[in-house]
Amino acid sequence: MKLTEHISSGAASDEAIIQLRGVEKTFAARGANAPVTALHEINLDVPRGAILGVIGRSGAGKSTLIRLVNGLELPSSGSVRVDGVEISALEERALRQERRSIGMIFQHFNLLARRTAFGNVALPLEIAGVSKAEIRKRVLPLLDLVGLSDKVDRYPAELSGGQKQRVGIARALATNPKVLLSDEATSALDPETTEQILALLKQVNAELDVTVLLITHEMSVIKGVADRVAVIDEGRIVEEGATYDVFTGPQHATTRNFVSSITGTRLPEHLATRLSATPSAGKEALVQLVFKGEGAAQPWLSVLTRKLDVDLGIVQAKVDHISGRPFGTLVVSLPDVAKLPALLETSKELGLETEVLGYA
Structure with a gap:
C-alpha cells in the first residue's frame, strides 16, 4: 500500500x-x-x-x-x-x-525484545503522544509496505534478520x-x-x-x-x-x-604481482579498455582485431549496469608490443578509454 x-x-x-x-x-x-x-x-x-x-x-x-x-x-x-x-x-x-x-535505521536493528513488530513500530508514535486509533491507522499500512502484514504480532526473536530490519524501516517511517x-x-x-x-x-x-x-x-x-x-x-x-x-x-x-x-578493473592477485612498468623481451602489454553507455554491448575485441590485424588475448572482462546504464571493462594482452601505440590510438578513435596496466 x-x-x-x-x-x-x-x-x-x-x-x-x-x-x-x-x-x-x-x-x-x-x-x-x-x-x-x-x-x-x-x-x-x-x-x-x-x-x-x-x-x-x-x-x-x-x-x-x-x-x-x-x-x-x-x-x-x-x-x-x-x-x-x-x-x-x-x-x-x-x-x-x-x-x-529524521528517521534512522541501524545495523543491528535496535528492536525491543518484549515488543511485537506492531509495538516496535508504534513506539515513536506513543512517545509523541499519538492516540491509539491513529497509531493503528499508521502502523498497519507501514507493516504492509515493508511486507510484514502477517507478522504484526510476532516478537523479534521470531523474526529473521531481514524481517527485523523491515520492522526497523517501518519504525523509522512511523513519524x-x-x-x-x-x-x-x-x-x-x-x-x-x-x-x-x-x-x-x-x-x-x-x-x-x-x-x-x-x-x-x-x-x-x-x-x-x-x-x-x-x-x-x-x-x-x-x-x-x-x-x-x-x-x-x-x-x-x-x-x-x-x-x-565491482567494475572488474582489479587484476587477479597472481597477475598483478607479475606486472612491470616497462616492456622487456617475452612480456606482453596488458591494456584495459573501458566502454560506457550503449557501446558496452559492442564486440570490441573483434573490431580491434580486424582493424589492427593483431592477436589480442582476453585477460578478464565484465559488463554490468550501474544506475540502470551499461558499463564494461575489458583487459587484453597484446603480444606484439610494437603495435601498442596503434591499439591505443584506434581505441581512442572508437571512443574507448584505455589504460596501459603494465607488462607481464
Whole structure:
C-alpha cells in the first residue's frame, strides 16, 4: 500500500534537504590520548528526494557524519542543516521535535525484545503522544509496505534478520520523516536479504518521497541503491558525484580501490604481482579498455582485431549496469608490443578509454 494519504507530498528536486558546510568534529582528549579530529571541513549536499550513499573504510568518519545529521553529535565547527533548520543550534526539546522528521535505521536493528513488530513500530508514535486509533491507522499500512502484514504480532526473536530490519524501516517511517538515515543497515545481512532491503529502500524513496542518506563500507550497496555517492577517507570527502560518473571515472585512489572489485578493473592477485612498468623481451602489454553507455554491448575485441590485424588475448572482462546504464571493462594482452601505440590510438578513435596496466 502506498502511504500517500499519510505522507506530506513534495516532488524530488535538486534542492539540498541536508547541507553540511565547513563541518569539523573533534573528540576531546581522554586520559593519555590526544584529541581526535574525526571530520575535516566537510561540505556535502543531499538533494531532496535523492538516495545518497557515503562510503568509506572503518574509522573514516562515516558514523560521526550521520550522527551529526540527527543531532546525536554536535559539530566542533561548521553548519549542519536539515530542511533549512540548523540542527546544532536547537535546544533539546526542539531537537527531539526535529528528529521526528529524521528517521534512522541501524545495523543491528535496535528492536525491543518484549515488543511485537506492531509495538516496535508504534513506539515513536506513543512517545509523541499519538492516540491509539491513529497509531493503528499508521502502523498497519507501514507493516504492509515493508511486507510484514502477517507478522504484526510476532516478537523479534521470531523474526529473521531481514524481517527485523523491515520492522526497523517501518519504525523509522512511523513519524512521517522527510529524511531516512541508514547506518550500515545491511551489514549484518546475507547477500540475498541485502538485495531485498535495498529494493525496499528504493521503494520507500520512490513512493514516499523520502530522502535517504546511507553510510556503508560496501560499494555493492552504493551500486545497488544510490543516485549519488560521496567517498570519505580519513575524515575528508575526497570524491562526490553521480553514482555512474564516480563508478566509471573514479578520480581519487581510495575511490578507485573501492570500485575496482565491482567494475572488474582489479587484476587477479597472481597477475598483478607479475606486472612491470616497462616492456622487456617475452612480456606482453596488458591494456584495459573501458566502454560506457550503449557501446558496452559492442564486440570490441573483434573490431580491434580486424582493424589492427593483431592477436589480442582476453585477460578478464565484465559488463554490468550501474544506475540502470551499461558499463564494461575489458583487459587484453597484446603480444606484439610494437603495435601498442596503434591499439591505443584506434581505441581512442572508437571512443574507448584505455589504460596501459603494465607488462607481464
